[in-house]
Amino acid sequence: SPITTEERRLRDKKHLNDITAARLPPLHHSPAKLLSVEESIAIQIQQKEAYEEMQAKLAAQKLAERLNIKMLRFEPEGEASMQYREVRDED
Numbered sequence: 067s068p069i070t071t072e073e074r075r076l077r078d079k080k081h082l083n084d085i086t087a088a089r090l091p092p093l094h095h096s097p098a099k100l101l102s103v104e105e106s107i108a109i110q111i112q113q114k115e116a117y118e119e120m121q122a123k124l125a126a127q128k129l130a131e132r133l134n135i136k137m138l139r140f141e142p143e144g145e146a147s148m149q150y151r152e153v154r155d156e157d
Contacts, residue, residue, distance in 0.1 A: 069077070101109070
């Protein structure tokens with residue numbers, strides 16, 4: 067007698083359960099959805115900009131490491147600029 071596809075799927079699943087205890091992991095993400103062309107282009111542009119920004123940061127970091135540049139704090143109006151000055155009364 068011919069078996070419907072649903073019955074065949076259930077039979078195969080039961081057979082697989084008899085063979086192994088392994089289970090498929092749960093689906094953590096929502097299933098795929100259709101996007102319009104405009105949404106797809108906007109997402110691609112956003113991803114490209116993020117990628118280029120990350121590449122620029124990485125290139126700057128590698129260049130700084132290669133040139134042995136250390137970034138120090140610069141305070142032109144802070145304590146460092148006042149250390150060499152002395153306040154004197156002109157009496």
